[in-house]
Amino acid sequence: MRRIRTGVTAAALAVAMAISMAGGALAAQERGPVTNLPIPRFVSLKASEGNVRRGPSLSHRIDWVFKRRDMPLQVVGEYGHWRRVKDRDGAGGWVHYSLLSGVRTxxxxxxxxxxxxxxxxxxxxxxxxxxxxxxxxxxxxxxxxxxxxxxxxxxxxxxxxxxxxxxxxxx
Incomplete structure (x- = not known):
């Protein structure tokens, strides 16, 4: 009886680990709720300037301005017409989608x-x-x-x- 329980516990642990690993794989293939495109993904800054806001709306404060046209950015979130992006240094915030391009840089x-x-x-x-x-x-x-x-x-x-x-x- 003892061995069966240990076997069941080991099997349950193996199943739990497999589910955990599958969850990690699914997270890597996450899709944006607005565009259904992969998240994270890379885009570039279409404009020569782009306001980076604290939240996904014009009423949110501008934290800084990206000032480099074609700069690669990583999209890590979506909400309506807004994309949460990060730059190479990990700095980021919310940018209106019209300022971004699918052209990869x-x-x-x-x-x-x-x-x-x-x-x-x-x-x-x-x-x-x-x-x-x-x-x-x-x-x-x-x-x-x-x-x-x-x-x-x-x-x-x-x-x-x-x-x-x-x-x-x-x-």
Whole structure:
């Protein structure tokens, strides 16, 4: 009798762990209640200035203003016409959806990153990108992303970028 109880307890624990793990997987695939798009996801700032508010309405206080067109932002929440966003430093708030674009951009996180002609560390270098450069994201493959900046296009390691999620690197 004792062994059966222990087995049942172990089985119950295994089921509870499986449910917990599935819940984590479901959280990673969360969808926005307004757009039905994945949350979190990346977008870019469409305007040259965007008010960041404390809450999702015009009556909420403006905490600061994003002042960099095409800056990548991470959408972490939705409410009506408002999107809760975070920047690279984790700072954020609520921004009206009309100020955001679905065009994907990334931020270079390392200084003097070589922009390569192919996704290969031995490939010829097209240019070198300084830390803080905003680039347009074309595509990602495994650990590499093809980007464009300053009239140049090429490949960089994805770990040198902010604005790329694991799902982007599936090919």
């Amino acid at each position: 990334v931020l270079i996180e390392q200084d003097m990153v070589p922009l390569l002609m192919k996704p290969d560390p031995k490939a010829p270098v097209n240019a070198q990108l300084e830390m803080g450069v905003v680039a347009r994201l074309d595509e990602c493959r495994l650990d590499w992303c093809r980007i464009g900046a300053g009239g140049y296009r090429g490949w960089v390691p994805s770990d040198a970028l902010w604005g790329v999620m694991a799902d982007d690197q599936r090919r």
